[in-house]
Amino acid sequence: MILVVIYREWGKQFSQHYPEFTTWENLKRPDRALVIGYISPDYFTHSVSYFVEAPLLYHDYSKYRVVVYSAVVKVMVLGLHDLERANMSQ
Numbered sequence: 001m002i003l004v005v006i007y008r009e010w011g012k013q014f015s016q017h018y019p020e021f022t023t024w025e026n027l028k029r030p031d032r033a034l035v036i037g038y039i040s041p042d043y044f045t046h047s048v049s050y051f052v053e054a055p056l057l058y059h060d061y062s063k064y065r066v067v068v069y070s071a072v073v074k075v076m077v078l079g080l081h082d083l084e085r086a087n088m089s090q
């Protein structure tokens with residue numbers, strides 16, 4: 001059986017247990033900053049750690065609110081000094 005077919009079947013079975021979202025409680029305000037979330041199990045040894053620094057450095061923080069989720073207990077130090085410098089220059 002093709003893998004995509006297996007995943008589709010699983011999705012159909014799983015989605016039957018939860019209602020489909022058609023409305024959201026947040027207010028539709030064009031002046032509100034878009035929240036962007038980055039999720040990774042580990043920003044230190046996972047392969048995504050090599051790619052996440054640039055987007056974090058170059059987001060326009062006046063337009064976007066960035067939230068980083070990670071499953072490690074360490075404080076993220078990768079590029080923190082650059083990120084702070086980028087925030088100060090805005």
